[in-house]
Amino acid sequence: MPSMANSQNRQPNGAVSNSDARRQYMQQILQHRKSLPIAAVENRLVEEIRNNHTLIIVGETGSGKTTQLPQFLFKAGFCRNGKAIGVTQPRRVAAVTVAKRVAEECGVQLGQRVGYSIRFDDMTSGSTMIKYMTDGLLLREALLDPYLSKYSVIIVDEAHERTIHTDVLLGLLKKVQKARSQTANESLNSDRAMTDSDSKLEKEQGADLVSSLKKCQGARIPPLRLVVMSASLDARIFSEYFGGAKAVHVQGRQFPVDVFYTKGPETDYVDAAIMTIFQASGDILVFLTGQEEIEAVEGLLKEKLQHLSKDKQNLLSTPIFASLPSEQQMKAFMPAPAGFRKVILATNIAETSVTIPGIKYVIDPGVVKARNYNPRTGIESLNVIPTSKAQALQRSGRAGREGPGKCFRLYPEIEFDKLADSTVPEIKRCNLSNVILQLKALGVDDIMSFDFMEKPSRMAIVKSLEELFLLGALTEDYKLSDPIGHQMARLPLDPIYSKALILACQFNCLEEMLITVAMLSVESIFYMPREKQDESRAAKNRIASLEGDHITFINVYRTCDDFLAKSNAGSSKEKTLKNMRKWCKENFVNGRSLRHARDVHSQIRGHVEQMGLRITSCGEDMLLYRRCLTAAFFMNAASRQPDGTYRALASGQVVQIHPFSVLRGTKHDCVIFNELVRTSQNYMRNVTRIDPLWLAELASHFYAAQD
Numbered sequence: 029m030p031s032m033a034n035s036q037n038r039q040p041n042g043a044v045s046n047s048d049a050r051r052q053y054m055q056q057i058l059q060h061r062k063s064l065p066i067a068a069v070e071n072r073l074v075e076e077i078r079n080n081h082t083l084i085i086v087g088e089t090g091s092g093k094t095t096q097l098p099q100f101l102f103k104a105g106f107c108r109n110g111k112a113i114g115v116t117q118p119r120r121v122a123a124v125t126v127a128k129r130v131a132e133e134c135g136v137q138l139g140q141r142v143g144y145s146i147r148f149d150d151m152t153s154g155s156t157m158i159k160y161m162t163d164g165l166l167l168r169e170a171l172l173d174p175y176l177s178k179y180s181v182i183i184v185d186e187a188h189e190r191t192i193h194t195d196v197l198l199g200l201l202k203k204v205q206k207a208r209s210q211t212a213n214e215s216l217n218s219d220r221a222m223t224d225s226d227s228k229l230e231k232e233q234g235a236d237l238v239s240s241l242k243k244c245q246g247a248r249i250p251p252l253r254l255v256v257m258s259a260s261l262d263a264r265i266f267s268e269y270f271g272g273a274k275a276v277h278v279q280g281r282q283f284p285v286d287v288f289y290t291k292g293p294e295t296d297y298v299d300a301a302i303m304t305i306f307q308a309s310g311d312i313l314v315f316l317t318g319q320e321e322i323e324a325v326e327g328l329l330k331e332k333l334q335h336l337s338k339d340k341q342n343l344l345s346t347p348i349f350a351s352l353p354s355e356q357q358m359k360a361f362m363p364a365p366a367g368f369r370k371v372i373l374a375t376n377i378a379e380t381s382v383t384i385p386g387i388k389y390v391i392d393p394g395v396v397k398a399r400n401y402n403p404r405t406g407i408e409s410l411n412v413i414p415t416s417k418a419q420a421l422q423r424s425g426r427a428g429r430e431g432p433g434k435c436f437r438l439y440p441e442i443e444f445d446k447l448a449d450s451t452v453p454e455i456k457r458c459n460l461s462n463v464i465l466q467l468k469a470l471g472v473d474d475i476m477s478f479d480f481m482e483k484p485s486r487m488a489i490v491k492s493l494e495e496l497f498l499l500g501a502l503t504e505d506y507k508l509s510d511p512i513g514h515q516m517a518r519l520p521l522d523p524i525y526s527k528a529l530i531l532a533c534q535f536n537c538l539e540e541m542l543i544t545v546a547m548l549s550v551e552s553i554f555y556m557p558r559e560k561q562d563e564s565r566a567a568k569n570r571i572a573s574l575e576g577d578h579i580t581f582i583n584v585y586r587t588c589d590d591f592l593a594k595s596n597a598g599s600s601k602e603k604t605l606k607n608m609r610k611w612c613k614e615n616f617v618n619g620r621s622l623r624h625a626r627d628v629h630s631q632i633r634g635h636v637e638q639m640g641l642r643i644t645s646c647g648e649d650m651l652l653y654r655r656c657l658t659a660a661f662f663m664n665a666a667s668r669q670p671d672g673t674y675r676a677l678a679s680g681q682v683v684q685i686h687p688f689s690v691l692r693g694t695k696h697d698c699v700i701f702n703e704l705v706r707t708s709q710n711y712m713r714n715v716t717r718i719d720p721l722w723l724a725e726l727a728s729h730f731y732a733a734q735d
C-alpha cells in the first residue's frame with residue numbers, strides 16, 4: 029500500500045501540499061478498499077447480519093474480513109443509538125495493528141471512532157464505535173457489563189484458532205444473546221417482584237446476569253448480533269453450535285501466493301530457513317517456535333552476514349514474539365531502511381490477521397510450540413509439534429497482501445497432506461483455573477453444564493475447581509468467596525499469582541511480590557551465550573541468592589534499578605534505555621525480558637493500587653517473604669528423598685531441580701517452585717528453599733488433608 033511519504037503532491041513551486049497529499053492518499057485507500065474481494069458482497073453481508081442473529085463468515089486470507097466488515101456495519105447504521113461494534117482477536121498485536129489500519133482507512137484519529145483495547149493498554153474513548161480487542165479482554169468487560177450492552181454486534185475473528193478465551197467467549201456470547209433476546213421481547217416492569225420466569229432465568233443464566241437484567245429494566249437492549257469469522261474454519265461445527273446458524277463463503281483472494289515445498293524432509297529446519305532467507309530477494313517473514321529460537325537465529329544471521337561482502341550485508345532482522353513489549357513488536361511493522369531487506373523472525377503471533385508491510389515471502393518450517401497440560405499430574409509442557417493445515421494456510425496468507433507472494437514450506441508436500449485439519453482447541457490442553465474463576469465471577473456457577481463448544485474433560489474441571497478452592501477463591505459449595513475470590517478475579521493474572529499478591533499485602537512484602545510476579549511473567553531472564561559460558565555463569569553467581577530463584581530475580585530487578593538511578597538521574601528515556609542495555613550486557617541479563625518485566629510490573633502495580641492494597645516492603649527480612657511464597661505456592665512444594673531426588677508433595681511425582689535454577693546442585697529438605705515442566709525429566713522451575721514446618725503452619729488446610 030502507498031504510504032503518506034510517497035503520496036505527497038508537488039505544487040508548481042515544488043512545495044508539497046499536505047492537504048492534496050492527504051486527499052490523494054485517501055483516494056488510493058478507497059481504491060484499495062474497493063478492490064478487496066469482500067467489497068463485492070458488502071450489501072449481501074449487511075443484509076445477512078440484519079436477518080440472522082448469528083452469522084458465520086468464511087473468506088480467504090486477505091479478502092478484507094477484519095478491516096472491512098466493521099466499516100460496512102458502521103455505514104449501515106449498526107452504531108446508531110450510541111451502540112458499538114466489537115471485534116475480537118486472539119492476539120494483542122493483531123488488535124492493535126488492525127485498529128490502526130482501520131482508523132487510517134476511515135481518516136480518523138486512533139482512539140476516536142476506531143480504537144482498540146488490550147490488557148494494560150486502552151486506546152478507546154467515549155466516541156469509539158468500532159473497537160478491536162483481544163477475546164480475553166471482552167471476557168473481562170463482561171464482568172462489569174454482563175449483557176455487553178454497549179455492543180450491537182460482536183465479531184469473533186480468527187475463531188479457527190480456538191484459544192481458550194475464544195471458546196469461553198463463544199459460550200458466553202451464546203448466553204448473552206439468549207438473555208438479550210429475552211429482554212428485547214419482555215418489557216420488564218421496574219418494580220415487579222421476582223416472577224417464576226425470573227427465577228427460571230436466574231437458574232439458567234446465573235444470578236449476576238439476572239440482577240443486571242433488572243438494572244436494565246426499561247432500558248431495552250436490542251438483540252446482540254454475532255459474527256464468527258475466519259479463513260480456515262470448519263463452518264459446520266460452528267453452525268451446529270449456534271443452532272444451525274447460517275454460513276456465508278466470501279469467494280476470491282486479493283493476490284495469489286505460490287506455495288513451494290522441499291523435495292525431502294529437512295534435518296535442521298533452522299539451517300534450511302537461514303539458507304532460504306539468503307536465497308530470497310525481498311522482505312521475508314519467518315515462523316519460528318519461540319524467543320530462544322528467534323534469538324539464536326538472530327545470532328546466526330549476524331554471524332553469517334559478517335562473512336559476506338559489504339554490499340551483501342543489507343539484511344535487517346527484527347524479532348516479534350508475545351512477551352516482547354508492544355513498542356518493540358511494532359518495529360516489525362516499520363519499513364526497512366532504504367537499501368535494506370527486512371527479515372521478521374516471528375512466533376505464531378504473526379500468523380493471523382496481521383499485515384506486515386513489505387512482506388512478499390513467508391518461510392514456514394511447519395512447527396509450532398504448543399502447550400499441553402495433564403490434569404492428573406499437574407504437569408504443563410511446551411512441546412514443538414507440527415502445525416495444522418489451518419495454521420499453514422494462515423501463515424502463507426501473510427504473503428500476498430500487497431502484491432503476489434511466495435511461501436516456502438520447509439517440508440515435503442506429502443507431509444502437508446498428513447497434517448491435522450485444525451488445531452486441538454486450547455481448552456482441551458491447558459489448566460482451566462483462570463477461566464473457571466472468570467466464569468464464576470460472571471455468575472456461571474455450574475461449570476459442568478456450561479455450554480462449551482467442546483467440553484474440557486471432567487477431570488480438568490474438577491482439578492481446577494479444587495485448586496481454586498484450595499487457594500481460597502471458592503467457598504465449600506464452590507461459590508466465589510468474598511472478598512478473596514472477587515479480588516482474585518479482578519486481577520488479570522493466573523489465580524495463583526493473584527493470590528500471592530493478596531497474601532503479600534498481609535505479609536508486608538507486596539513490593540517484593542510485585543517484582544516476583546512481573547519477573548515470573550517473562551521468559552528467560554538470564555542468557556548464557558555458548559562462547560561465554562564461564563563468564564555468564566560467574567555473572568549469574570554474583571547476583572544469585574542462596575535462598576533460590578525468586579530472591580535472585582528480585583536482586584536482578586533491584587540491582588538494575590539502582591544502577592539506573594545512579595547513572596541517569598534526570599536523563600532522557602533513550603539514555604535510560606541505553607544504560608539499561610549496558611547493564612544487562614555486562615551482567616548477562618536478557619535486556620528484552622527485563623524491560624518487559626518492568627512494563628508488567630508497573631501495570632500490575634496500577635491494578636493493585638486501584639484495589640486499595642497497601643504496598644509495603646519487608647526490607648531485609650527475606651524470611652518473611654519466603655514464608656509468603658510458601659503460603660501462596662504451597663501446592664507446589666517438594667521434599668528431598670534419600671536418593672537426592674525430590675518428590676512433589678501434591679502429586680507424589682519424582683521431580684528434579686531445573687538445570688537453570690540457582691539451586692541446582694544444592695541440597696535442601698524442602699522447596700517450593702512455580703512450574704513443573706517436562707522435557708527429558710520432570711523439572712521444577714523457579715525454585716526457593718523453605719522450612720518444611722511452614723507448610724503445616726501456613727497451609728494446614730492442605731497438608732492436614734494430605735496426611
Ligand SMILES: Nc1ncnc2c1ncn2[C@@H]1O[C@H](COP(=O)(O)OP(=O)(O)OP(=O)(O)O)[C@@H](O)[C@H]1O
Nearest residue numbers: 029089090091092093094095096129259381383429
Ligand atoms: N496495516 C496494513 N497496512 C497495509 N495494508 C493493510 C493493512 N491491513 C490490511 N491491509 C490490506 O487490507 C487487506 C485486507 O486485510 P484484512 O485483514 O481485512 O483481511 P482478512 O480477510 O481479515 O485476512 P486474514 O484472514 O488474513 O486476517 C490486506 O490484504 C492488505 O492488502
